[in-house]
Each structure stands twice: as C-alpha cells, then as structure tokens.
Amino acid sequence: MEVVPKLIVFSAPSGAGKTTLVRHLLKKKELNLAFSISAASREPRDGEQDGKDYYFLGIKEFKNRIRHEDFLEFEEVYRDQFYGTLKAEVERLWAQGKNVIFDIDVVGGLRLKKKFPERTLAIFVKPPSINELQIRLKKRKTETPEKIAMRVAKASTEMATAPQFDVIIKNDNLTEAKARAEQLVAEFIKKPLTQDEDE
C-alpha cells in the first residue's frame, strides 16, 4: 500500500502558541515532519532567516506570485501583510516523503483542510483568553504596540472559527499542550487513509 504523507495544520490567533508547539513537534524525529516554509510580505524580525522561517518576498513579488497562481493558499492576514503556502514548497517536502506541518492563520488552515480533507489534521490552538494573548505578545517583544493591537483586534473573530477544526488544543499550560499535540499528531500519522482524494 502506498504511504501517503499527511498535512498537520496549526492555526490560532497571534500569540496563542502555534510556533512554540510546531517547533516542539519538529524535534520529534519519529513523526517524520518537515515545516512548510511560508512566503510572507513582511520584513524579517531580528533573528529570522530567509528560507528558514519564511521566504521573505517584497509585496510586489508576492503579488506577482499570486498572479502566477503559485500559491496553494494565501491570505492578507493583516492589512498589507500577505502570507501564503507555495505549491512548490509542499511538493518539495512530499517528494522527500515527509509529513508537512503548517503554522498558518485560521482562514488558510481551513482552506487546506477543505482541499485535502482526508490527509489533513487541522488543529486549533486555544489560548486561555484574549487578554493573555496580549500579555504573551508583549512579552515576545517582536511587535510594536500598534501591531499587537491589530493582532488582538482580530482574535475574537478567529476564536469563533475553532469549532470548524478537527481538534482544539488548549494552550494554558505549555507542558500539557505539548504532550497533547504530540499524542494527537502521532495518532493521526499512524492512521491509514480511508479514501483517495481528488487532488
């Protein structure tokens, strides 16, 4: 039987802990995961590397790639800030036989689930509260107060999408959230696919 690589999607409002959980899972070699490096139109943060954290495209180049239909999904997540999954990126990782893990916004996450319903596990990361998101983003020190406000302003709409995901992981206690994520992903990866998909 052909082994079909899976898609593991982590979505949530900004500051909920997607990146933290994804980085934790990537250390678990037995899960055979590879990170889908998204394209982004924003500037890199201190310490972020092009081709590792994101493919940092300028806005012009990003729009050019949209016109060429290079994206599996893309979204203007915040005003003038585009993010997207390149078709070529997912194909590259599938060719290596890897299960692909995504850290993407809720709209993008649900789009991928719709495109690949059987082979995707769509996980929503739920923070304890919207106020806690603000506290975490302030502590992370990567965003200006204006950008934090913009991200938090979107959080309640994003929280409302949680029931559309396959599963919700509460991220109040990080140790427990990591353990739950590991358990869910390991189970899903082992599960045989029930049907072929028209992709």
Ligand SMILES: Nc1ncnc2c1ncn2[C@@H]1O[C@H](COP(=O)(O)OP(=O)(O)OP(=O)(O)O)[C@@H](O)[C@H]1O
């Ligand atoms: N359970 C937790 N308790 C306290 N702090 C946490 C917890 N989980 C993550 N954090 C911290 O909260 C901050 C936000 O986490 P992270 O960057 O993983 O969020 P994110 O959902 O990826 O956000 P973004 O969408 O902005 O990239 C980080 O500084 C991280 O260390």
Ligand SMILES: Nc1nc2c(ncn2[C@@H]2O[C@H](COP(=O)(O)O)[C@@H](O)[C@H]2O)c(=O)[nH]1
């Ligand atoms: N729809 C998509 N959303 C994405 C993608 N890559 C990242 N993101 C999401 O954007 C926000 C902001 O990210 P940040 O790195 O600036 O904090 C966050 O929700 C990411 O998950 C993507 O390819 N498609």
